[in-house]
Amino acid sequence: MKIFCGIDWASDHHDIALVDADGTLVARARIPDDVAGLQQLLDLLAEHGDTPETRIPAAIETSRGLLVACLRATDRPVYAINPMAASRYRDRHTVARKKSDHFDAMVLANILRTDTAAHRTLPADTELAQAIAVLARAQQDAVWDRTQAANKLRSHLREYFPGYLAAVQPILGGLCSSAARALLAAAATPGRAARLTKTQLRAALKRAGRQRGIEAEVTRLQAVLRAPQMRQLPLVEDAMGHQALTLLRKLDAACTSADELAEAAVAAFETHPDADIVTSFPGLGSLTGARVLAEIGDDRSRFADARALKSYAGAAPVTRASGKSVSVKARRIKNQRLAAAGYVWSFASLTASAGARAHYDRRRTTGDRHISALRNLFNRMIGCLHHCLAKQVHYDETMAFPSRLEPIFTAAA
Incomplete structure (x- = not known):
């Protein structure tokens, strides 16, 4: 008898519902979120026919957490159901707007019973691929946090210290550069910055790791920082300087986290068997390659064809037809992390290919437009990546763009 399992998870407990092929509830339980609860769930599944050869599939509204990891370790099909989709399915079973944990578990089990083909199991990625995903996503989050911290600091400095923004604007990396952060730590107000000597500026640049062109940079910084500018009242200026140092510490932490996670993600990625294939593509370095591999994984059966991967990445457009009306629009529902990495990848490939x-x-x-052209280029490149990973071959420029090479070389000549 075919059995389906639905799990309504919470922070401290989980509700379990088992239904058969006719939709009849055959078992229910509430388990704690610990080892004993996991064993209780496994025993309940075993009582209803779960064996190593015929695993009972489970549906849950998340793809993360210890419970999901332990269920995946048993080699059973685990379906991560979107909460919005589960909410729509709930309306099929009741017209009342009530909601209970046990009822939600039954809804999830019935989703597998009726529409298993419409949902996908969690990919069977290797342990290394899952570790790369953790590091790459954490590094991407750290980069976004760093950008947010830099924007907050920039907005604050614009209110009382525009001369500093003018001084660090030519520096590569802007506010996030080590030189810019060392300079602000040395003098957080216009008054203090104007009193900085060349010796102090030189020491700040050396602390930031600068080794070349120090004297010219010191002369430029001193001239910009001593230039006349609008000022706040003295006490207000000092208070805003203290606030700037607080925001600077947050930016320092974000920059350090992003750098350390980038090193860890690259180190893990370069040990993966697919790393050479991924980085053979123009515009894909180790860090961006780690982000791409983190989202597509190394389970080659996850995407049936290149079109499925393109849709998942948001590179393929959506065509909607109704009567005589036909519209082609950009895909909005997509993997946002993969789409962000795809923009970086396609933009970098312009100078590499x-x-x-x-x-x-x-x-x-x-x-x-620029974004549309890059998205179309990403669509082509990720299709080539799907082919290369499936065939285990490296990127070939003549195969990827067979009709685009001759004109550009002729023009360049």
């Missing part, structure tokens, strides 16, 4: 540049220019000539 003649074929990619020719493809981008052709799309721009036909009327595409």
